[in-house]
Each structure stands twice: as C-alpha cells, then as structure tokens.
Amino acid sequence: MGAGTGRGVMFSGVMATAWVTATLVAVVAGVVGFHVVVRGATFAAHAVPMSAFAGAAGAAVLGVSAIAGLGVVSPLAALGVAWLGRRRRTDVASALVIVVMLGLGALFLSWTAEYSSQVYALLFGELLGVSTQELAATAGLAVLAVAAAAVLHRPLLLTAVLPDVADGRGVSVLAADLWFLLLVAVVTTMAVPVVGTLLMFSLMVGPPAAARAVARSPRATIAASVAIALVTVWSAIALSYVTDWPVGFFVGILGAAWYLAGRAAAALAARRRPGARRQPAALAA
C-alpha cells in the first residue's frame, strides 16, 4: 500500500529493491507458470499459495521475515498437495484444509499489532513487500528455481505431455510431479510478499496461458511467458506507485487481460487457417 516516498524517486532507494524483486519474481513465475499450464496443475497453483498464508502470518508473529515463514510452509503445502492428489481426494478434504490454513493465518495475525494491514498485505500484496535485507534470499531462490527448471525441463515436459513414454524411458512421473510442486513452492515463497496470496494464481497462470497462444515451441512459449510476466509486474509496480492503489489489483486485472488476449489471438489464428488445428505448444518440441 502507501509507499509515501514521493514522486521523484520511483527508481531509487527502496523502490529499487521493489523493481529488482518484481523482476526476479516475474522471471520465475513465467517459467514455472509455463509448467503449471502444461500440466494442467491449476489446483496446485491455487492451493500452495493459499496454504502458505499461514506460514507468512506465523512469521509475522515470531517477528521474522515473511520469506522465512513462506519458505518453511510452502514446501510442506506442496507435499500436502502431492499427497492429497495421490489419494484422489482433492475435493472436500483439500478445500477444508486450505480454509483452515487461511483461518490459522488469520489467528496468527490477530496476535500481531497491525492485524488489518498485515492481513491485507499478505492477501493482496504490497509494493514494498520485500525489504532490501531480504533481496539476497529472493535472488538466491530465483537462481535456484531457474537452474532447477532448466535441469528438469525435459523430464517435466515429457511427463506432462506423454506420461506413458516417460514411463517407458524410466522417467518417474511421481518424481517429476514432486519436483514441479517444489518449484511452485519456491515461486510462492518469492512472490507472495509482493503480489499476495489471493493473486498468485493470476500471475502464475495468466502470462503462460497467453504465451501459449502466440508461441509454438516450448522454449519460445517460456520466453514469451517470462516477457508477459515481466510486463505485468513492471506495469503493476509503476501503476501502483503512481496511483497508490494495491499491486494485487493491477496483477489480477492484467492477468485476466492477458488471458483474454491470448484466447482472442488463438481464436483468430484458428479462423484464419480453417481445418488446421493448432498443435499444443508442448508437442511441437
């Protein structure tokens, strides 16, 4: 919310941290979001950030960095999603667990001095959500996530698109799912302080969904996804700075706008070449 830093310093001081953080967040969200869309793992993209709310709230009670709390709870939430998914009980049980995690977060924050503003910041994001001290941790996580995504690129893609072939080649689908969820946990840890729990989904899914409509190969799709995510967070930060309105508002609206634009582009392309159905991006490898 209110930066209160004046108009002339949009790119200096604490704002510099905001820009660097947002850039890192966008790159990782763009890359991991591609795998979310290819795997159709929208539930994980929704459940992990929601559950992680309790971790960030717990960190606020203990007086430690939100990134520390998120870093502990997000992987646990990711493992929980993997476990519930294997038991095929994702409906009522998981909905209730998510709700209780949110309730637990509210409980923790009710113990802190600035209950209302803390809740708001963690749910809808904050322009200055990451402090300069936390920048190193965010950068470390970003490098880790991008490196992991690069190494895991082929197995992740193979298990998502052709699970039978992956099985035949000795690539474990379960292991790939777990690695993927841990990547979602890393994005959550980095991004929740900036865009908030409720709007992580928009950032992680909007840009790659649009990118798939315009790009062919997986690599080109990832590049487009990162580019769109960058434009999203940069615009969100700039607009938030100028208007003083919440970052989450711009992320949510832009995420939806990208998605709609992607759908429109895909529909237009399909109309231009009747009969020639577009191959899924992942298959064109």
Next chain:
Amino acid sequence: MSGFFASGPVHTAVVAGAVVAVVSGVVGVFTVIRGQSFSGHALGDLGTLGGSGAFLAGVNPFFGYVTVGAAVAATMDLFGVQHRRGRDVATGIVLGAALGLAALLLYFDTTTSTTTGATITILFGSLFAVSPGTLPVMIGLGVVGLVLVAVLYRPLLLSSVSAELAAARGVRVRTVGLVFLVLVGVVVSLSAVAVGTILSTALLVGPAAAALRLTRRPLTAVVVASVLGLVATWGGVVLSYASATWPPSHTGWPVSFFVVTLVLALYLGAELVGWARARAGA
C-alpha cells in the same frame, strides 16, 4: 462463563450461527450431492467483491454478498460454468480479476472511512460482529431458503441423482438447477457473514460432506449436517468467548478460526467413522 449468556453480541452470534448452520446444512447436502462444491467456493470468493463494494457505499456488506451471490449464480448457471468444475484456468482467472478488484475497493474502504478492519470483516468475518439489525433479514432469507428446498425437495433430489430420469418424469431440470444455484449464492452470503467470504465454503460443504459420509439417506443427512453445523458455529462462539483470557494476546482468538477448525475436525471424524464402518462391513 457467567457473562456469556448476558452478553448482547453473544446472543446475536448464537442466533446468527444457528440460522447459518441449519440453512447451510440443508442446502449443503444438495450442493455436495450435485457436485457443485466448487461453484459454492467460487460464489464465496466473488462475494468479496460485493462485500467490499457495499462497504464502500456505506451499506451493510451482507447485502453486497447477497446481491453479488444471487446475480453471479444466475450468470454461472446460464453459461454452464458449474460443469467445468474446479480445474479450469478460466474460472481461476475470473476469480483473480474479481479479487483484484475487491483489493482495490478494500483499499478505498480503508482510506475513505475511519472504521478500520473492513478487510478482516469481509474476508474472515466474525459472528460477534453481526449487527442485530441484520439478524431479521438473515432469518427471513434463511426461512425462504428452507421453504424453497422443502417445496423443491422431490424434483431437486431426483434431478441431482439423475437428470435424465427427472426430465422423463416431467421435472424442469434447468429451472430447478437455476433456482438451486441462486439459492447456493444466497446461502454462501449467509455463511460469509458468519465466517467471511474466503472461509464460507467450509460451512456450506464441510458439515454436509461429513453427514453424507455417515448416512446415505438424504433427509437424515440434512438433519445431521445441520446439527454438525450447529456444533461448529456454537462451539466456535463458546471457544472464542473463552479464549479472551488465552495467551498471547488476551483479546480472544478469532471465532472464524474455531468454526473452520471444528468443521475440519468433524469432517475428519466422519471420514474415520465411515472408514471404520467399511472395514467392519468388509
């Protein structure tokens, strides 16, 4: 505990909790049977937009929930959104946009009014914060909901179990579906008053799903779900009242936290009973 029954907010909380528990129990059973849990969840999240808008307009958020809940439910039914279930990018993106907009309205709420805590009231609710003036409206809507379910009971149940069979018997399946989903919208708004918009799914779906683990007979399930809902809301009120002396804050733990935790505990308990029965039967 001596002050418990003398306290005004407690009275209101107990009555509001009862209304919400009973109506949610009844409508929740059909929601679970029809596989519309996700629609209920989406309606709750979208209620955030209505609540924050109403707050900004200086109206009680409850009216925002109801208006948006009913309107969105009708739209959802017209576009057949409920058939797509939870795993859908489009639904998530729409929810994201709505929540983003709600974030903006909440931001205006906190900057334009002197009353703080709009975010907490709308998203996490509190039975203790229900204004006595809202109570008659809640009871009225609750009674209307129960009467509707009673009138529609047979066709609703038939079309929930088998749409083809219902259609063959002359039930207007589309109309019943539309009325029911609007009803879900209204019930979710009642539940949002009790535990907030993003926790409202818990009361709609939790006790009902637990009841359906315990019994297969719809009428029994409706009664059991209402009772379990009562245990959760009243238990939440009592625990929250008692927690005023608990560490670390000594200001009381949020009632919504207790309610949703009790709902989860009851659901897990029912799962356990169902599992034990299945083992004993096998």
